[in-house]
Amino acid sequence: MKADLTKIKIIAWDLDGTLFQSQKDLSIAMAGAFVKILSESKNLNEDDARKLLSESVAIHKGVTKSLEALGCGDRISIIKRVESIVDKASYLKVDQKLQKMFTDLSNYKHAIASDTSHTIINKELEALGLSSSIFESITGVDDAKTTKPDRMFYQVMLNKGNYNPSDYLVVGDRVAIDLIPAKELGMMTCLVWSNEVDPERSRRADFVLPTVYNVADLFKE
Numbered sequence: 001m002k003a004d005l006t007k008i009k010i011i012a013w014d015l016d017g018t019l020f021q022s023q024k025d026l027s028i029a030m031a032g033a034f035v036k037i038l039s040e041s042k043n044l045n046e047d048d049a050r051k052l053l054s055e056s057v058a059i060h061k062g063v064t065k066s067l068e069a070l071g072c073g074d075r076i077s078i079i080k081r082v083e084s085i086v087d088k089a090s091y092l093k094v095d096q097k098l099q100k101m102f103t104d105l106s107n108y109k110h111a112i113a114s115d116t117s118h119t120i121i122n123k124e125l126e127a128l129g130l131s132s133s134i135f136e137s138i139t140g141v142d143d144a145k146t147t148k149p150d151r152m153f154y155q156v157m158l159n160k161g162n163y164n165p166s167d168y169l170v171v172g173d174r175v176a177i178d179l180i181p182a183k184e185l186g187m188m189t190c191l192v193w194s195n196e197v198d199p200e201r202s203r204r205a206d207f208v209l210p211t212v213y214n215v216a217d218l219f220k221e
């Protein structure tokens with residue numbers, strides 16, 4: 001049975017990997033930045049840093065979490081360091097399909113919930129051709145002072161608006177990071193860029209969609 005969307009007033013979007021998919025050149029630049037941070041912090045050559053990082057990612061899952069566990073600083077400082085190395089917005093371009101989707105969803109309020117700093121969020125939105133005025137609130141690492149999947153991140157977002165958790169649909173590309181904490185706080189969830197059929201994983205998301213552009217279709221009668 002399909003979850004009921006009639007109560008949804010506001011859609012909270014993850015940004016990286018959700019409003020855009022990382023193309024190969026951006027992924028390579030990001031991977032290079034992570035290795036650079038580790039090699040500088042631990043005084044390792046690049047090959048050793050790459051090997052150590054991949055071993056750590058196998059244990060800790062997220063790259064930022066792995067770097068934190070390896071003693072490269074806290075997650076927020078690592079995120080800011082990566083942002084200073086890689087100009088993510090320069091890899092993005094105006095996405096007319098995305099612009100049309102937000103036009104189709106203009107009867108709803110929108111929010112951004114991204115593990116990125118506000119400066120970069122604004123640059124990325126601009127590069128995608130989205131006005132930041134579409135979003136009633138933007139929550140980033142600067143004001144959340146934490147990252148997803150810490151529920152506190154979404155709590156900071158919730159504190160910004162006069163909505164109940166059940167008024168929100170949270171859209172993201174990672175179940176464990178974006179959706180589980182949102183669900184635990186009583187928000188509805190939608191996984192995008194996924195053909196996930198694993199019932200254990202999809203059980204965590206109320207909706208699973210092949211692309212982000214399909215979100216507007218959810219709200220069509």
Ligand SMILES: [Mg+2]
Nearest residue numbers: 014016017173
């Ligand atoms: Mg993401």
